[in-house]
Amino acid sequence: MNMRWLKKREVIIYFLLFKKFRYEKFNIGDAFYVLKPYFSKKVSYSSIKYMSKIGLITKLNSVEYRLNPFEDFVLTFLAKAYLERRSILRRRIR
16 A cells, blocks of 8 residues: 655644544544634545544544554554665665
8 A cells, every 4th residue: 555644734633633632532523623723624524534544543433533543553554664665775776
């Protein structure tokens, strides 16, 4: 799976939600309320939807979500693919 790096706003949205909810479940309305001073509903929803797709947030049902640990996400998804790619590129250079 080829995955893009997170945008700055997605990282910020994750940490704003983490500051409020930690790893407790929350509904989309509560998330919109927390993010309202900074982001539109459209941006908030699309970011939450994308983070659900890549595994940073777990969608529990149609309106409830739970955050997954950021460290697990980085180690499992990003670091593994990045290091594999670096290894291939390094071998070609030699």
